[in-house]
Amino acid sequence: MVKSPPADAASFGSASRLQGYSVFPATLIYDAADQGYNHETGHQWVNHMSTGAFGPGRPHWPLSSMSTNLMNYSDAASGFGSRIPCRFNLQADGRITVTPWIPGQEFFNDMDLYLMGLMAPNEVATQYLVTDTSRAAGISSPQGPCAAIGTLTTAQYRTVNASDIVAVQGARVPSSDASQKDFRSLHVVVSRDSLLTPEQMAYFEVYTRRVEDRGPLMLPDSLNGFTNPWYAATKNRSTISAKISAEPVPAISYGGVVNAANFQGAAMGPSAVVTLFGSDLAAGPASAGSVPLPQDLNGVRVFVDGIPAPLFYVSPTQINFQLPESLPTTRALPNDLAYIAMVRVERDGAPSNIAYIEIRPTVLGAMSYGDNYAVATNPAGELIGPSNPAFAGSPVVVYFVGSAPLTERVAAGQPAPTDRLIRVQGASLTLGGQVQASNFVGLTPGGVGLYQANMFINGALAEGEYQLVITVNGVTSNPVKIPVRRR
Numbered sequence: 457m458v459k460s461p462p463a464d465a466a467s468f469g470s471a472s473r474l475q476g477y478s479v480f481p482a483t484l485i486y487d488a489a490d491q492g493y494n495h496e497t498g499h500q501w502v503n504h505m506s507t508g509a510f511g512p513g514r515p516h517w518p519l520s521s522m523s524t525n526l527m528n529y530s531d532a533a534s535g536f537g538s539r540i541p542c543r544f545n546l547q548a549d550g551r552i553t554v555t556p557w558i559p560g561q562e563f564f565n566d567m568d569l570y571l572m573g574l575m576a577p578n579e580v581a582t583q584y585l586v587t588d589t590s591r592a593a594g595i596s597s598p599q600g601p602c603a604a605i606g607t608l609t610t611a612q613y614r615t616v617n618a619s620d621i622v623a624v625q626g627a628r629v630p631s632s633d634a635s636q637k638d639f640r641s642l643h644v645v646v647s648r649d650s651l652l653t654p655e656q657m658a659y660f661e662v663y664t665r666r667v668e669d670r671g672p673l674m675l676p677d678s679l680n681g682f683t684n685p686w687y688a689a690t691k692n693r694s695t696i697s698a699k700i701s702a703e704p705v706p707a708i709s710y711g712g713v714v715n716a717a718n719f720q721g722a723a724m725g726p727s728a729v730v731t732l733f734g735s736d737l738a739a740g741p742a743s744a745g746s747v748p749l750p751q752d753l754n755g756v757r758v759f760v761d762g763i764p765a766p767l768f769y770v771s772p773t774q775i776n777f778q779l780p781e782s783l784p785t786t787r788a789l790p791n792d793l794a795y796i797a798m799v800r801v802e803r804d805g806a807p808s809n810i811a812y813i814e815i816r817p818t819v820l821g822a823m824s825y826g827d828n829y830a831v832a833t834n835p836a837g838e839l840i841g842p843s844n845p846a847f848a849g850s851p852v853v854v855y856f857v858g859s860a861p862l863t864e865r866v867a868a869g870q871p872a873p874t875d876r877l878i879r880v881q882g883a884s885l886t887l888g889g890q891v892q893a894s895n896f897v898g899l900t901p902g903g904v905g906l907y908q909a910n911m912f913i914n915g916a917l918a919e920g921e922y923q924l925v926i927t928v929n930g931v932t933s934n935p936v937k938i939p940v941r942r943r
């Protein structure tokens with residue numbers, strides 16, 4: 457529920473600066489990235505339309521295209537409010553069809569953004585207001601609101617624009633040129649009888665920090681649901697900060713956890729080496745000095761589904777780490793969804809936001825550099841590249857990372873043994889589209905999460921550059937180039 461600012465705000469040192477507050481009565485619905493938080497915060501501006509064509513919807517919107525977004529619908533007579541997950545589609549003949557859409561990634565509509573000072577009146581797209589009030593009768597029926605609204609003839613709706621608000625209330629002050637775009641929020645957790653444990657507080661800290669995320673974000677309590685946090689919900693026009701400390705707080709960039717081979721792709725597998733980008737992740741750079749890899753490097757820890765991950769390297773903007781070996785790779789669902797794991801960073805105990813990654817059983821990333829050349833070495837241990845091609849018929853070692861079925865498991869953070877070889881099961885290679893024989897594909901002895909393929913380059917190849925692809929269980933790696941010359 458949303459409240460007006462208390463009259464005694466001055467007592468708290470923020471006279472006329474506290475703009476509103478919301479109360480979330482249940483722990484389970486507290487998520488500052490969720491539509492509930494956006495909706496209640498939106499009421500700061502979208503709550504007072506008591507006049508003109510907009511009035512019947514107070515404190516939300518009357519039945520209209522505006523009520524299909526985050527700020528919802530209020531019935532004029534009863535005050536009853538509800539979500540209208542529909543689209544208004546203007547047809548060539550002037551009629552409007554109303555069709556369902558899957559709720560989730562909801563935005564503020566243009567009229568909301570105008571009232572919030574985030575959009576100029578002339579940017580606001582024309583909205584459609586249902587004037588046939590009988591259309592609201594069946595919106596809570598089993599057929600749903602879209603069927604109840606049905607198809608609207610030109611006599612059953614009218615268009616409204618921001619100028620209609622200006623006509624009854626005057627122009628917004630300040631205008632969107634001068635209005636506040638960046639906000640700060642304070643989140644207070646109230647507990648009964650005793651203080652929460654640090655673990656319980658971490659839950660609230662993480663879900664508070666989600667207000668700063670750029671989104672869309674996966675909802676942790678739903679199977680396929682996504683939500684737009686504030687920034688995305690305001691169409692990238694506004695931010696809310698939840699930082700209240702001068703201390704740096706680690707933040708993972710949106711989409712910032714990637715395959716370490718080529719910094720691409722959201723999918724990765726158990727024990728895979730991955731890279732995480734962000735800000736304020738660590739006080740300075742530090743590398744693991746020995747194996748097994750540490751789970752704490754300069755006070756920085758990374759958790760994947762709550763499991764501490766082995767760390768190769770930390771810096772203020774980048775962390776290289778290995779995913780835990782024990783992550784599930786499928787969900788117990790009838791369809792073929794990947795398992796989604798949650799990643800978060802802790803810096804001296806301060807938690808970051810959460811990033812979500814897809815976990816699949818087999819994921820291969822061929823390591824590359826420069827213009828997509830394979831990270832591959834010749835028998836002298838030199839890097840192969842355009843100025844140092846491989847010889848046709850000569851041995852080459854190609855490196856990759858990822859996750860693949862192995863003849864023996866190795867715990868995350870531990871080096872592969874040096875007294876025996878651990879092989880990838882079912883691996884095959886192609887070079888230039890031709891089958892390329894290999895004498896070993898498996899873990900690099902002494903390496904952590906590192907794979908290699910040992911092969912003799914096909915001796916019949918002509919001079920040129922060839923694409924190498926590794927395939928395991930039908931899963932292919934990204935293609936990387938190997939330049940080849942002849943003796």
Ligand SMILES: [Zn+2]
Pocket residue numbers: 495499516528
């Ligand atoms: Zn409301």
